[in-house]
Amino acid sequence: MTNSSTAEPRHILSLSGGKDSTALAIYMRDKIPNMEYIFCDTGEELPETYDYLDRLEAYLGKPIVRLNPDRPFAHYLDIYRGVLPDSRTRWCTRMLKIKPFEKYVGEDSAISYIAIRADETHRIGYISTKPNLKAVYPFIENDIIKSDVFGILEESGMGIPEYYEWRSRSGCYFCFYQQRREWVGLKERHPDLYDKAKTFEKFDEVTGKSFTWSPKESLVELEQPERMEAIKNSKLRSQQIRQTGLVDILDEEEDADESCLVCHL
Ligand code: SF4
Incomplete structure (x- = not known):
């Protein structure tokens, strides 16, 4: 899809x-019919x-165009010599x-609608900076703040995505922001995907370097029953600390949100 320089922006x-x-x-949906x-x-x-996107597509009554990268994740991991992505x-x-998105827009002038809320204007994100794209x-x-977002989802009947039962954001099952x-939660809900994420972790015997999703431990270490139990208990403990008005430093660090806007809105 293209437009000329004099045409209306997409x-x-x-x-x-x-x-x-x-x-x-x-x-x-009803404000911009040609979205x-x-x-x-x-x-x-x-x-x-x-599943959630399929339901949304039905609600919008318009197709959601799926853009795939030219090559799979494993291909790029090879190019980056096994070094897993991080923040x-x-x-x-x-x-x-971002590349598939920019390829889709091409050189057309376009308005890109970004879902940062009024209660998170501090949020720093990673988005395309192409000059023909104007972010709004x-x-x-x-x-519109978080409670309004919940209201919009509730009223539409879409509700929130099911993964919010155990995960705080969208994105790849192996996202390092997890x-x-x-x-x-991934191990318990999708053990097959947890195992797949494990296959991308490597230990280089020559250099002694480890490439793990979490800098603190490998997924093999994390899935040990006693470790999983400790993590679950620490979640409970931090909830209790929050209720008493104190803050758990570790959790606060983990909650810091500079994650990618294209992945996590
Ligand atoms: S969700 Fe985004 S940041 Fe996370 S792994 Fe996938 S592409 Fe990377």
Whole structure:
């Protein structure tokens, strides 16, 4: 799809499979009838995400265009010599999400609708900075906060994605932004995907370097029953600490949100 330089800009809303971008799609549905809905599919998403997007597609009454990267994750992992992506490099976002998005937009002038809410304007994200793309923030402009998002989802009948029962954000099942308790959730809900994530971790005997999703421990270490139990108990403990008004430093660090906007809105 293209437009000429004199044509009206395209309107594009990139969905992550998360609650905020879904609520924005619902919110904008009747305001911008020619909105293009897209989903950058890494091929490594959770089954719950695919189900949720199918339901959203039915609700919107329009197709959600699935954009796949030119090559799978494993191909890029080879190129990066087995070095797993992390919050500093984020090569996965660049190669699997942003590049397919930019290829889809091409050189057309386009307005990109971003679902950052009015109660998280501090949020720093990683998005495309192509000059032909103009980012707009309808939730910020209209003072829409988290409780409003829940209201939009509830009222539409979409509700929230099922994975929120055990995970705090959308994205790949192996996302390195995951907290340890979410890895435990993955192990319990999708042991096959947990095992697949394990296969990407490596120990280089020559250099002595480990490539693990979490810098603190490997997935083999994390899945030991006593370790999983300790992680679950630490979640309970931090909930109790929060209730007493204190803050658990570890959890607060893990909650710091500079994650990729294209993956986690
Ligand atoms: S969800 Fe996480 S692992 Fe997947 S592309 Fe985004 S940052 Fe990378």
